[in-house]
Amino acid sequence: MYRYDEFDHAFVSARVEQFKDQVERRLAGELTEDQFRPLRLMNGVYLQLHAYMLRVAIPYGTLSSRQMRKLAHIARHYDRGYGHFTTRQNLQYNWPALKDMPKVLDELASVEMHALQTSGNCIRNVTADHFAGAAADEVADPRPYAEILRQWSSMHPEFSYLPRKFKIAVTGAERDRAAIQVHDIGLHLKKNDAGELGFAVYVGGGQGRTPMVAKKIRDFLPVEDLLSYTTAIMRVYNLNGRRDNKYKARIKILVHETGTEELTRQVEAEWQVLKETDLKLPQKDVDAIDSYFAPPSLPVRPEGWSGLAAARKADHSFSTWVDQNVTPHKNPDYGVVTISLKPIGGIPGDATDAQMDLVADIAEKFSQDEIRVSHEQNLVLPHVAIADLRIVYDLLLTDGLATANAGLITDIIACPGLDYCALANARSIPVAQRISERFGKPERQADIGELKIKISGCINACGHHHVGHIGILGVEKKGEELYQISLGGSGDEICTIGDITGRGFSSEEIVDAVETIVDRYLDIRTDKEENFLATYRRVGAAPFKDALYSEAANAA
Template sequence: MYRYDEFDHAFVASRVAQFRDQVERRLSGEIAEEAFRPLRLMNGVYLQLHAYMLRVAIPYGTLNSRQMRMLAHIARKYDRGYGHFTTRQNIQYNWPRLKDTPDILAELASVEMHAIQTSGNCIRNVTADHFAGAAADEAADPRPYAEILRQWSSVHPEFSFLPRKFKIAVTGAPHDRAAIQVHDIGLHLKKNDKGELGFDVYVGGGQGRTPMIAKKIREFLPEEDLLSYITAVMRVYNLYGRRDNKYKARIKILVHETGVEKLSAEIETEFNALKNSELKLPEADVASIAAYFAPPSLPARAEGWTNLAAWKKADPAFARWVDQNVKPHKHPDYGMVTISLKPIGGIPGDATDAQMDLVADLAEEFAFDEIRISHEQNIILPHVALADLEPLYRALKPAGLVTANSDLITDIIACPGLDYCALANARSIPVAQAISERFGAPERQAEIGELKIKISGCINACGHHHVGHIGLLGVEKKGAELYQITLGGSADEHSSIGEIIGRGFEPEKVTDAVEVVVNTYLGLRLSKDETFLQAYRRVGPQPFKDALYGGNTAEAA
């Protein structure tokens, strides 16, 4: 993984010192909250419903054990003993005191971490496939390019005050695990017939009030042109993006209102003026950054296959965990392990200080000191020998970290909702817990198969409900909470926005409604191999509307 150079250390340290002075002035009353707000947001500090919240960047979801231990330490010393991992592969602390935030940032800086550009109208944390560098199906590791984009975008003088926040995601595999088509810019790294690397470029995706799937505007952009082309996109957006209405300020609105062809032409004109400038990526610089992401030397561990078969036969719970939470690695003797942060009845994405410390220890012992955070709010150990899966499982089990539900119905994405967020209309956490408990039996989850539920407590869609196979949106109506159901969303290479099925459901009825949807799917699927999403795309919404509303077209409208 990337290591800070002398400039990085000095830059982050100066930002900490600057913010310390700003906090002291705010606490003394020298500056008012209105003036302080943009200053704190530039350093990842929000004012939530009950307290301040600090969002810490985990660039492209990659960290090591030393950094994970620091996150645990901060949770223990400055918060309430836990942190919340988010859909941007970051971590949030919900209860820090404002006076402590400079000390937190200083401690983060000691392990090469920060909270810069985790908020504000700037380029946010660049995200990537959580299996990057390990997945058997990828063309190349996308993280070096995410790091190049991070360095280029950090406090970029031209792009620090954009019309609205801006999000970039990168994947290097044909199966998109980074949700690139629901980002402002999505980059698909691939190889051509000559073995050269380049990017398909998607622009204008996003969720929130106006969900849209991104449009592909460039086929196979050469690697050397990455920064030139992304700069061209950003300049066009910065010039034409609306600043008069924050609800129409995202680049997706610009794409929609201007049209793909016209906007692409504007971008190409700007790109042609930049392509031979200092922004052209030298091969040596790319190689230098890529060297930081060289995979660990993985010795052959052929005994793992024999041992694993015996362990699975002896312990059905372990077998379920391996089958569900361990994915194929580039090296046949290794696997990529998902440590689920979705215990049955638990809060999706939360991890205690003790759990984080344990993961750090186990990453050192079993995973070559590499840890990833997925946008699905789980922790990944990307390089684990099959021969080490059983001792890893035994170590994780007492900490409640062996829930075998990756990609299943209880692997729910959820935002903090009205329990924490001042923008929320409804609670996400209790709904996620109730659904998890209803469907938590292993046999029930196995019967249902792959099904992604995503829950947001407001239209801002931090829980990605628009692209859930089943999406739940919390809304407020006449002072009461309701949950709107969408079906058929997806965030993979065949992305789609879910369709609203009908009127919302009260909190006490929403879990029953989800069960009706699930049972309807089970009754109409052609075989056990037909997933929920496949079945929905085959039959459409009507059978689900009929089941939920009993043929009442007014309620289903």
């Protein structure tokens, strides 16, 4: 796992001291809120509906037990005893006092963490596959390259004031678990026919008001050219991106208005100027960063399989959890464990200080001291021996962390919505809770199978509703909350934006509407092996629209 170098320590410490002075001036009335706003945003501090919020960066979603314990400590001493894990693999504290913000940032710095570039028109937290370095289907670990991008982009003077915020994601497997095609830049780490590592480069993806799937502008970029080519993309965007209208300022709009072919030509032309400069990555530097992410030495533990079979036979709930929340590891004696932060009726993505401490203890003892945060708002233990699965399950069970629903209908992504966010038009959390309760029975979830519901409380799409198999967008109409449904979205390697079904549903109607969609799916699927997304792609929207709106008309 990466450790800060001298530069990291110096600039983070300097920024904490600087912000401490700015907070003191704000509290003393020497700075107005308007004057303070750009200063706090540079340090990840937002002003939400009821209080300030702090967004903590978790680069490429990787944490140590020590860092997780510090997050728990901050939740306990400076917030209300919990934190919220987000779709950018960050953590948000919703209730810290402004006077305590410098102390919190100082606490974070003590474990090599910060909140820089979690806000503002800059390159945000670089995200990656949450199974990186562990998954059986991985070509190579993408995190060293995410770290290289983090170092390059941190406080980059040329790209600190972009037309709009900028997001990069990296994956190293054919199965895209990082949603790279809905990012400003998406990088797919792969090997060419000669066995050399490089990247397929996607540009111009995004959600929000104008959702778009990214365009591939290069099929294979050698690793050594990562920074020069990324710089070329950023320069073309920084020069030509809209600054007169924030709703048209993202690179996706530039790609759309310029055209993929012409934008590619401009990037390639800029790259020709940059490719032989100091931005070319020396192999020794790549190797140095790569060494921080060397796979752990995992003892051979073949005895786990016989013990697992017996444990599964004796406990159906444990067996279901293994099926749903344990993914194959590169080492056959190990598994990758998803810890669901979606208990039935709970708030998606929230974890208490006690739960964070528990996860830290388990990771330290059973997962090589590593924890991951997924963009699906869950936690991951990447290196758990098959022989230890029963112990880990029992420990998770003690504090409500053993819900066996990863990838199922109750594993819902939801933004904070109108309960917290000043930008939101509608509540997301209560809708997620009610859907979870409606479909909470394990037998029903198993029958439905893989189905991803994603909920946003406004058009900014922090809940990724555009790429939900069932996407729900909260809007406001005449003072009331309405929920618009889209179907058929997906953030994986076959990325699609969902189709809007029609008029929205009230808060009272939305859960019934979801059930109508699910019931129609169960009626028309070919068999239990055909999941919701496959069924939708086979039959299209018409059967679901008929069910939704004919039933609504009859009810009226």
